Amino acid sequence: MDKFIVIGERIHVISPEIKEAIGTRNPAAIIARGKVQLEAGADYLDVNIGPAERDGVEIMKWIVPELQRALDNAPLVLDTVNQDAIRAGLEAYNPAKGRAVVNSADAGERISNLDLAAEFGAISIGLLMKKGVPASNDERNEYLQTILEHAMEAGMDPAEDVWFDPLTLVIKGMQEKQEEFLEFIRVLKEMGLKSTCGLSNASNGMPKHVRPVVDSVLCAMSIECGLTSAIMNPTDKALMDTVKTSEIVLNRTLYADSFLDI
């Protein structure tokens, strides 16, 4: 079993600091956030530039080399709904330390992002949704088949080149949907497929002091079900400790007293 992959979520246009840095093309703040996440144990950095309908191409052309140059070619997840911007990011990407990840294709309008990823030898996240979030595992399964077919037609190896995202649903409001979410991770595992999810979505709207424990518990339960990666906050120590401990319990990492410090 491969090591669980932590995708750092903190380069996100929703943060005022990142928004301003992108707007003024000043890379310092973005690089600093990338560095902190890598030092905290992130394997990948998600780079979310928002819809960026107007200048997405320019932003990706600028931000991808800036980050990779400063951070020893850290592997990146290119996150925007603007397909031209993703293409620009893939053109600028250096795969020396890991393949690029396209975030994301879905079973609907964005399915052609699979072709784009295939063209560049990149990985694509496959969101198991079409128009809104999936209402049931039957729906998830339907979207899964759609994405699998398209990926294979595009020449991808679905077991390696697509990370399927069953979509984390907010617990506060959709509590009854959580068990199905975990079940579907198990389905993906049994099919030999890789998976990912935006872990912290589940605790959205909860009080600040509750979120770390909710995120940690959901993370541990998901890893046990077979989740192979997650987009999450690597600077949340409780969460990172949970990932490390899960790997110890599942015998994927050899125990040593200092395992939390590594």
Add this chain to the structure above:
Amino acid sequence: MPFTKNPQVFTAKVTETVIGTGDTAVRLGGESVFPLYAFDAEFKNPPILGIDFSDKGPDRHIPGIAAFYEGAESLADIAKRASAAEGASFVSFSLKSADPNGDDESIEESVAKCREVAGAVTRPLVIQGSGNAEKDAQLLGKVAEALEGQNVLLMSALEDNYKGIAVGAVLAYGQKIAAESAVDINLAKQLNVMISQQGVKNDSMAMHVGVAAAGYGFEYVASAMERIRGAALSQNDDMLQTPIVTPLANEVWGVKETIVSEEDFPEWGPVEERGIQMEVATAMACLASGSNAVILKHPESVKTVSTVVSELM
């Protein structure tokens, strides 16, 4: 059905640690395959052997060893002779007299002996301490200082003294250290973590993960080594990727089969032959389980094991 070869080659690899300087320097580790699996991929650095003698001189009561060192009386002459042993890539010098529960020789005397040996060897040098954690913490630091520039491997840093040795020997004087644990995979990893937290990089380290003579609980040694190499290669655990160096002469030449006389056990045959056989069997078992280097003391065992290794590579 035709046989399809399916080599097990990993993307992870064992760290390469260099000891010695110049043309005779040796490289430990560097492979990305299981021990001795030369049929899966070429070994960047095949396993190597060291020949050991102590500061009390070679064990001349063993006729083959006495003959090999004949005429070599001073430590310098003994060191030169050891350097010429067929099949040995490095020389190991053990500071037995420094043991506080034995001769308790002063640190200055031990350091002077190390200087004499280091000045005479023509191969890389491994220094084995007294075996007493407290004494070695100071002793190995002083030896490191005295032999600065010779890139020696110091054995060993233990859980109780790694801090002083890591900082003193490696960080201050650029020597290499071996982290020693007693057949305990979790402690082997923990010790590497703690030493690396002192600022020592993997390429300045080796590990001695414990040993037993063949037939004396060796299955625990084999399983520990295999688990360590498995974690290093298949789980890419960089806290277990340092090369394994296994001094086994003392273990082997301390068991009944290598000690009791032929008069007492005529059916066992000559004692020296038994000793060599035990040493060869134990060394091969270590190399098959994961050791990148083994340290023996009988020149005949060294020659035999090195022949087997070169045939396998």
